[in-house]
Amino acid sequence: MRASLTKATTAVIGIATFFVLAVAALAIVLVRDSRESALADGKAQAERFVTGAQAAVNRSFLGVDVLLASIDSLLGLQTMQLDWLEAPLANKLIEGATRQNLLVRSVALVDAEGTVVASSDASDTGQAMALPLGFVTEALEQQVSTLLVSNPVVSPSSSEPVLYFARHVRLADGHKLLAVAEVQVNLITAILVQGADISQLEATLERNNGTMLASVPAQESISGTQLQPALGMTSATPEAQEMPSRLSKRPAVVARRGMLYGSLLITASIPLDTVLAEWRSESKMIGGVALTFILVIVVAGVVGLRYLHRMGQAQRAITLAKTTMDQALESMESGFLLLDAQRCVVSWNRRYLEIYPWQRRLIAPGMSFERMLTNTAHELLGDASDDERKTWIASRMDMLSQHLHSHERVLPNGNVIEITERATPDGGVVIVYQDVTRLRQATAEIEQLAFYDPLTGLPNRRLLTDRLQQAITACTRNGRRGALLFMDLDHFKTLNDTLGHDVGDLLLQQVAQRVKACVREADTVARLGGDEFVVMLLDLSLDPLEAAQQAQMVGDNILHSLNQPYLLNGTQYRSSCSVGAALFGDTHQASAELLKQADIAMYQVKNAGRNALCFFDPQMLAAIQNRADLESDLRHALTAQQFELHYQLQTTDQGVPVGAEALVRWRHPQRGLVSPQQFIGLAEDTGLILPLGHWVMQTACAQLTAWQATPDKAALQLSVNVSARQFRQVDFVEQVRGILRDSGANPNLLKLELTESLVLDNVQDTIAKMKQLKATGVRFSMDDFGTGHSSLTYLTQLPLDQLKIDQSFIHNIGVHASDAVIVQTIIGMANTLGLEVIAEGVETEAQRDFLAAHGCHLCQGYLFAKPLPVVEFEAMLLLHEITV
Ligand SMILES: Nc1nc2c(ncn2[C@@H]2O[C@@H]3COP(=O)(O)O[C@H]4[C@@H](O)[C@H](n5cnc6c(=O)[nH]c(N)nc65)O[C@@H]4COP(=O)(O)O[C@H]3[C@H]2O)c(=O)[nH]1
Numbered sequence: 001m002r003a004s005l006t007k008a009t010t011a012v013i014g015i016a017t018f019f020v021l022a023v024a025a026l027a028i029v030l031v032r033d034s035r036e037s038a039l040a041d042g043k044a045q046a047e048r049f050v051t052g053a054q055a056a057v058n059r060s061f062l063g064v065d066v067l068l069a070s071i072d073s074l075l076g077l078q079t080m081q082l083d084w085l086e087a088p089l090a091n092k093l094i095e096g097a098t099r100q101n102l103l104v105r106s107v108a109l110v111d112a113e114g115t116v117v118a119s120s121d122a123s124d125t126g127q128a129m130a131l132p133l134g135f136v137t138e139a140l141e142q143q144v145s146t147l148l149v150s151n152p153v154v155s156p157s158s159s160e161p162v163l164y165f166a167r168h169v170r171l172a173d174g175h176k177l178l179a180v181a182e183v184q185v186n187l188i189t190a191i192l193v194q195g196a197d198i199s200q201l202e203a204t205l206e207r208n209n210g211t212m213l214a215s216v217p218a219q220e221s222i223s224g225t226q227l228q229p230a231l232g233m234t235s236a237t238p239e240a241q242e243m244p245s246r247l248s249k250r251p252a253v254v255a256r257r258g259m260l261y262g263s264l265l266i267t268a269s270i271p272l273d274t275v276l277a278e279w280r281s282e283s284k285m286i287g288g289v290a291l292t293f294i295l296v297i298v299v300a301g302v303v304g305l306r307y308l309h310r311m312g313q314a315q316r317a318i319t320l321a322k323t324t325m326d327q328a329l330e331s332m333e334s335g336f337l338l339l340d341a342q343r344c345v346v347s348w349n350r351r352y353l354e355i356y357p358w359q360r361r362l363i364a365p366g367m368s369f370e371r372m373l374t375n376t377a378h379e380l381l382g383d384a385s386d387d388e389r390k391t392w393i394a395s396r397m398d399m400l401s402q403h404l405h406s407h408e409r410v411l412p413n414g415n416v417i418e419i420t421e422r423a424t425p426d427g428g429v430v431i432v433y434q435d436v437t438r439l440r441q442a443t444a445e446i447e448q449l450a451f452y453d454p455l456t457g458l459p460n461r462r463l464l465t466d467r468l469q470q471a472i473t474a475c476t477r478n479g480r481r482g483a484l485l486f487m488d489l490d491h492f493k494t495l496n497d498t499l500g501h502d503v504g505d506l507l508l509q510q511v512a513q514r515v516k517a518c519v520r521e522a523d524t525v526a527r528l529g530g531d532e533f534v535v536m537l538l539d540l541s542l543d544p545l546e547a548a549q550q551a552q553m554v555g556d557n558i559l560h561s562l563n564q565p566y567l568l569n570g571t572q573y574r575s576s577c578s579v580g581a582a583l584f585g586d587t588h589q590a591s592a593e594l595l596k597q598a599d600i601a602m603y604q605v606k607n608a609g610r611n612a613l614c615f616f617d618p619q620m621l622a623a624i625q626n627r628a629d630l631e632s633d634l635r636h637a638l639t640a641q642q643f644e645l646h647y648q649l650q651t652t653d654q655g656v657p658v659g660a661e662a663l664v665r666w667r668h669p670q671r672g673l674v675s676p677q678q679f680i681g682l683a684e685d686t687g688l689i690l691p692l693g694h695w696v697m698q699t700a701c702a703q704l705t706a707w708q709a710t711p712d713k714a715a716l717q718l719s720v721n722v723s724a725r726q727f728r729q730v731d732f733v734e735q736v737r738g739i740l741r742d743s744g745a746n747p748n749l750l751k752l753e754l755t756e757s758l759v760l761d762n763v764q765d766t767i768a769k770m771k772q773l774k775a776t777g778v779r780f781s782m783d784d785f786g787t788g789h790s791s792l793t794y795l796t797q798l799p800l801d802q803l804k805i806d807q808s809f810i811h812n813i814g815v816h817a818s819d820a821v822i823v824q825t826i827i828g829m830a831n832t833l834g835l836e837v838i839a840e841g842v843e844t845e846a847q848r849d850f851l852a853a854h855g856c857h858l859c860q861g862y863l864f865a866k867p868l869p870v871v872e873f874e875a876m877l878l879l880h881e882i883t884v
Contacts, residue, residue: 005312009305016301020294027290031283035276039253042275043240046255049196050240050268053203054257056191057266060103061259064165065147067101068179071109072169075118081173082111087125090118103191104181105158109169111177112140121157129180130156131164139166140176147261151224152185152213161185161223163213185223188214192266199277202247202269208232212246213264219247231256231265245269335417335433341426343369343400355417355433370397379412400429408436416440453527455505456512464526464534468591471538475585481547485535485555486580486598487515489562490610492531495573497760506568507575514561518554533577534598540585547583548615555579555613563611576611578602583615631682633668638691642667645699646867649876650719650838650860653852657877659717661753661840661860662700663867664692684723693726694735701743701750703870708746713877719751719781724758728765733772740776747777753804755783763794774799781838786826795833803830805856807841813850820850827856 072078074093075085090109098107098120108119108129114136116124132150139148150164165181192203193216205214210230212223227246231254240255252269259265329336335352339345345367353360358379359372373396377389384392399405399421406420418434451463459467468484475482489511496504508531515525515533524536537554540547559579566573580601584594597616605614637643644667647660666674683689700720707713726732740747752773759766759782770780781802782795786809805826812819823839830837839851842861851859865876 005308005315009308009312012301012304012308016297016304019297023290023293023297027286030286031279034279034282034286038276038279038282039242039272042253042270042272043255045198045275046240046253046268046270049198049201049203049270050255050257050266052194052196053192053266053268054259056194057188057205058260060188060191061147061149061165061261061264063101064104064181064183065167065261067097067104067107068147068165068167068181069145070097071107071179075109077169077171077177079172082117082171082175082177085109085117087118088122091120091122091125094118095120095122098181101181103183103187104165105155105162105184107179107181109177109179110136111175112136117177131166131180135164135166136178139178139180140168142168145169149213149261149264151211153224155182155184158184161220163188185214186218189216189218192216198270199274200271201274202245202252202267202271204246204267204269206231206246206265206267208258208263208265215247217247222247231267240268242272245271333434335435337431337433338424339369339400339429339431341428343397343429345369345372346428352433355411355415355435369400373397380409382412453529456509456527458512458516458533459524459526461526461528464524464528464536465591465595467524468536468594471536472584472589472591472594475538476588479542479585480538481540481542481544481583481585483537483540483547483551483554484582484584484594484598485537485551485558485613486582486595486602487533487535487558487562487577488602488606489531490576490578490606492575495575499568499571499573503568503571503573507566507573510566510568511562511575511577514564515558518557518561534595540583544583544586547585548581551581551583552613552615555581559611559613578605578610579613580605581613581615627682630674630679631686634666634679634682634686634688637666637668638688638695642669643692643695644869645696645703646869647703647718647873648860648867649865649873650717650858651864653848653857653859655864657716658858659719659749659751660873661719661721661867662696662703663721664696665867680723684725687725689723689725690729693723694739696720697736697739698743701739701745704745704749705743708749713874715749717749717751717779719753721753721783722758724755724761727754727758727769728762733769736773736778737776740778748779750777751779751781751802753781753783756785756787759794759798763797767797767799770799781836786822795829800833800835802836802838804860805837805839807839807861810839810841810847810851810861811843813847823851823856824854827851827854831855 071094074097075090077085094107094109098104106120106124108121108124109117110129110131111117114129114131116127116129119125130153132153135148135150142148145168148166150166152161152163154160155162162182162184165183166178168176168178170176188205189203192205192214193201201216203216204212204227206212206227208230209232210226210228212219212225212227215223238256240253242251243254244250245252245254246267246269248271251272253272253275254267254269256265256267329347329349330351332349332351335355336347336349337345337352338347345363345365347365348363353363356376358375362375363372370393373393374389377384377392381389381392399407402421406418409417409419411417415435415437418436420432420434422430422432424430451460451466452458453460471482474480489507492504492507495507508527511531511533512525512527515535519525519535519537522538524534524538526534526536528534535554535558537551540550559577562575562577566575580598580603582594582597582601601614601616604617605612608614644665645662646665648663649657650659650661651657664676664680666676666679668674680689683692697720700718704716704718707716707718729735736750736752739745740750754766754770774780779801780799781804782798782800783804784806785803787806803826805823809819809823809826813823814820827837836858837856838858838860839847839856840860842848842851842859842863844863847861848859848863851857865873868876
């Protein structure tokens with residue numbers, strides 16, 4: 001393409017140059033020819049003029065010659081002698097003859113001395129005639145009488161330039177007289193010009209030696225002088241020639257003709273300025289036209305070249321754009337295929353062939369897309385029949401006819417290709433093939449992460465909520481019922497704490513498997529987190545009762561399945577779960593509300609003793625609401641100073657007071673006195689236990705300090721309950737030390753009650769903190785002892801001072817023999833470890849006696865005193881009401 005442009009440029013330059021040269025050459029030839037023609041015309045004109053002038057002057061001179069010659073016969077001179085001549089008569093005759101010739105002014109007969117013998121002007125007779133020197137002599141000496149013309153002289157009579165024409169006549173006596181005619185030069189010049197109107201014409205009458213006799217225009221200053229060069233006649237009719245004009249010496253064409261009278265000739269000079277005047281304007285015109293043509297050609301050439309240049313630029317731009325486009329297409333991450341309006345291949349890129357390697361051998365520009373599809377169908381559809389392939393191809397071609405279409409295709413190698421088709425303005429189609437395999441994998445992974453529990457692979461809360469919302473909508477539409485089973489493993493936390501999280505995870509995975517095995521494919525089993533699972537059952541009966549039965553059946557199956565022993569890291573483990581169920585489908589409910597209902601039902605099961613299924617009870621909801629209200633009130637209770645401490649006496653079995661347990665009470669403005677059993681758990685859940693526990697500790701220590709000041713109460717010990725969250729604070733030890741320091745209480749009288757679960761949660765941390773506090777003198781009691789996983793191992797490690805037997809065992813003394821055994825065992829264990837032992841919840845004397853009989857001499861219970869406000873507690877001590 002570029003070569004052809006260069007060729008075209010050269011051609012344009014060549015053609016333009018050729019035409020310019022041709023026009024220039026033509027113009028030169030025309031100008032030259034025209035010049036020659038003008039010269040020829042000028043010469044012809046000069047010759048025509050000079051020929052005419054020759055004839056006229058010849059005629060005139062001949063008339064003068066005849067006049068002079070006729071004088072001889074007129075006067076009869078040949079037959080007379082000089083002294084016979086009668087002047088008057090002769091004058092008259094001569095005058096008469098002279099009048100016949102308009103050219104001649106006067107004619108005179110002069111003798112050899114130049115004296116006028118007779119004259120047309122009678123007054124001249126006898127006068128000496130002023131003729132040019134030697135003229136008379138030359139005329140008389142002629143052998144044969146011929147007309148002689150003098151050089152121009154100024155006539156004495158007229159003071160004008162004149163020429164004298166003379167011819168001698170011979171008298172009978174042998175004398176010669178000279179007949180002289182005076183002719184005015186200006187009359188000759190008038191004859192010479194003959195009225196011709198040739199611009200700047202110079203005409204001369206001159207002798208062969210160049211002596212000028214007359215001229216037009218008149219040049220008196222050079223009249224009679226010799227013009228150079230002398231134009232002596234060499235031929236009768238010489239051609240006009242270019243040479244300096246006779247008078248002004250300007251370049252001219254000069255023509256000449258000889259007169260009848262041998263030594264005279266007439267010249268005509270037409271200056272080249274005149275001759276070539278027309279040629280010049282013609283030349284200018286030719287030059288102008290030629291220049292115009294040249295200009296047009298040059299302009300056309302320049303325009304052509306500029307056009308070619310622009311075309312070149314455009315082609316370079318197109319080439320660059322194409323190269324850039326090709327590079328872009330080649331470096332595209334996506335495959336690219338361009339089809340024309342006939343659905344034939346126009347172009348493709350490398351990536352396309354990487355995606356469809358089987359097209360590599362076939363693809364070619366102009367190939368039909370349908371044929372390529374046939375090839376692809378072979379690869380993609382494998383063993384499909386011809387009809388199936390045709391149908392596939394037809395549907396693919398059908399897609400192509402849509403303006404914008406995007407679909408995905410999975411290739412035999414598993415790659416997922418997104419195919420996007422767009423119509424081009426010329427009716428073609430651009431197809432972009434994007435490998436979205438990784439994207440789809442990442443999407444799947446993200447989806448898995450976002451919607452599935454990584455441990456069990458079950459849907460997570462988000463996905464469950466989504467599916468539940470859809471299910472609720474579907475059920476509301478089709479009237480069918482669904483159910484949610486909210487499950488929580490019983491005592492999972494204990495398993496986790498004792499056997500470790502890895503074992504806990506194994507259990508959760510096995511639980512997930514078992515629950516999945518209990519439901520249909522369409523149902524959803526989800527893990528909400530921790531040990532909470534939810535099963536969503538779909539397509540239950542339209543009848544609510546029947547639906548509840550179906551849900552119950554599935555729930556029972558799950559309970560049964562989860563009750564089966566688990567093998568966790570080679571250890572057999574038994575577990576159970578609590579299931580709360582809620583039906584949905586009668587009204588449109590929010591998924592969160594349904595989950596809450598099932599959750600509430602599950603807590604109902606927990607409260608009722610676990611390992612069972614219970615349907616949601618609206619009363620439970622009220623209880624939950626109550627708890628929520630309580631939580632909100634609790635947040636303000638501390639600042640509103642609604643808490644107070646009550647003190648429950650701790651005594652010997654003989655009723656001697658040894659101390660008290662500080663028990664917090666909430667004096668609620670509306671509810672009255674609220675028991676800690678109603679709000680301690682809530683305070684722990686919300687974190688409010690931290691400021692509350694701090695307040696209890698401060699108040700208890702302040703109370704200890706106050707008692708220290710009174711001798712009867714100075715030895716009283718005070719037990720303070722410490723919750724797990726409170727104890728786990730990093731600076732718990734510092735807090736207690738600070739409070740003791742600030743209050744001035746005796747640390748030996750402060751006893752902190754810890755629960756088994758608190759201790760077990762992080763035994764090492766517990767031991768460390770206990771030891772630090774113990775170093776300051778603080779004592780420790782193990783509260784609710786016997787209810788948890790009491791283990792001798794940790795008991796021996798803990799720096800405990802006291803075991804407190806849980807009141808549930810005390811309560812059953814005399815009721816359940818086993819509990820009495822447990823109580824005995826605990827007392828024995830305390831003795832073995834050298835720990836103090838105290839029983840709480842002692843209500844009867846029988847219980848007190850049993851305890852005393854088995855070695856537990858410290859008691860706390862209603863038998864001795866209920867928890868009392870400090871004033872009442874102190875009053876009670878004073879009145880010794882406690883003595884039994
Ligand atoms: N039926 C019966 N009950 C008896 C008898 N003698 C004592 N009690 C009750 O048994 C509970 C003993 O406290 P606890 O086991 O530490 O159990 C406490 C303790 O765990 C917790 N608690 C109370 N005050 C605080 C506190 O200041 N801080 C913390 N962290 N927990 C506290 O609340 C629990 C319940 O406290 P209270 O309702 O005060 O209930 C007290 C007490 O009133 C009896 O003869 N018969």
